[in-house]
Amino acid sequence: MSCTAEKEAPSIGLDATLSDEVIEYTPFFYMPNLEDVQMYNKGGYHPVHIGDILDGRFEVVHKLGSGGFGIVWLCRDTLLNKWRAVKIMTADHSAKGTEEKIFSYLRRHCSPAELERNHILLPLEQFSLLGPNGRHLCFVMPVLGWTISSWRLLRKDYEEQTHDDTRSVCRQIIESMHFLHSHGICHGDFKPGNILMEVEGIDDLDRDEILSLMGAPECYDVETESGQPLTPRAPKYCVTSANEFWCEKLTTNSIAIIDFGESFFTATPPISTGIPELYAAPEVLLQGYGTLGPHSDIWSLACTLFEVRTGSPLFGDVVSGGYSNVTSKFELFLGPLPPSRYQTSSGDMRGSTVKNELQSDTPGPDEFAEDRAELIEGSGYSDIFEALLGAEQTAYLNVHIAENVEAIKYRYPEEDVLGLADLLRRMLKYDPEDRITMETVISHPWVGKTRKGNAGTDSGRQRETPKLYLYLSIFNKRILC
Known part of the structure; x- marks a missing residue:
């Protein structure tokens, strides 16, 4: 189905008026580009629709990806007229504040130039949303391209340039971890899926050009297993992630390390992490x-x-x-x-x-x-x-x-x-x-x-x-x- 613009749900007091009962939703089988719909419950995802305005400023245009800790939305910053990636954390993970602590430390101890030189991506800004499933921390990030795995998939291994490019990228990856460890920080979830390629020229694209690259958002109705009407805890539909190869012509050979949700300080290691x-x-x-x-x-x-x-x-x-x-x-x-x-x-x-x-x-x-x-x-x-x-x-x-x-x-x-x-x-x-x-x-x-x-x-x-x-x-x- 096509996605239609929705007004953002009221953000005050909803979590106090809804039952804590866990709602079972009809799962989306064999749909890897959709989030886990069962996480639209207390402590989970914040319900979002295409066209919502987040924090009075960021218009939701597409979905860039999702994971166990949150969903990343492509948004148009209506104040600066730039494209941004807004990561809305689950309410439970927001309460832990793991990423926020790491980001705060790095901002205090490192200059923006130093972070950029070592391929560490910090939010440009952040805000919170109070919704039906709790309070959600939101990070505003530059838009990045595909994962290192997708980038590598299109390299031709028998070509000399591929060997030069992969060695260069490996060097950048090593530099990023060396930098984190030198500041007493462990990433905790270091994997190709958390290494993205930077893009250039994206802010020169208008909405139609962006959607021609990413594909129009495809939406699938959310339904409860019981057949009962949806509560405000869930959106009316889930949105498939943008085509992962949208950025092929915009991609640089520079990387950025993302997702510090499992990170920790060396002095206080956790029992385990959720790394695959x-x-x-x-x-x-x-x-x-x-x-x-x-x-x-x-x-x-x-x-x-x-x-x-x-x-x-x-x-x-x-x-x-x-x-x-x-x-x-x-x-x-x-x-x-x-x-x-x-x-x-x-x-x-x-x-x-x-x-x-x-x-x-x-x-x-x-x-x-x-x-x-x-x-x-x-x-x-x-x-x-x-x-x-x-x-x-x-x-x-x-x-x-x-x-x-x-x-x-x-x-x-x-x-x-x-x-x-x-x-x-x-x-x-x-x-x-x-x-x-x-x-x-x-x-x-x-x-x-x-x-x-x-x-x-x-x-x-x-x-x-x-x-x-x-x-x-x-x-x-x-x-x-």
């Missing part, structure tokens, strides 16, 4: 592996660097996700997962001290030794990181025209392979104390050196199965068995 398993360190996933801290960010950074450089997640799985698969991938790369060093009865990892009962330090059998050896064998490299990074890979062009399909073989330069593999090995250690710090990461030769040579393309060689696919097939075989 693909990027979570062992101490985040498993009890008894240590407290959270900068070392947890280091693990997440390593996973992110691999994904940005290669276009594939390090611990990803093409068959199924889940905790057991991720930890099995740990063992494929790093050997048997050691027993947790301490037993705890409370489940609070910060309670793991030397006063608890020590467990055996002897790891279990190496169930992935054969698979690891198979990946390394014949690669010309000495370990699994080098073998995976150095594997010959194949890109297929013109796949939509069967008779014109072209296969391009390529490898990463050996210097690149050896450098990144060494860096990853030093960052991905089971014991948090064994991981290198950001000071060592940023001074590593792979981070500072400019890539030499080319991608080693060779379209005339016999077609072979790339080691990357061998790696995936071996692991998936183990999972399915």
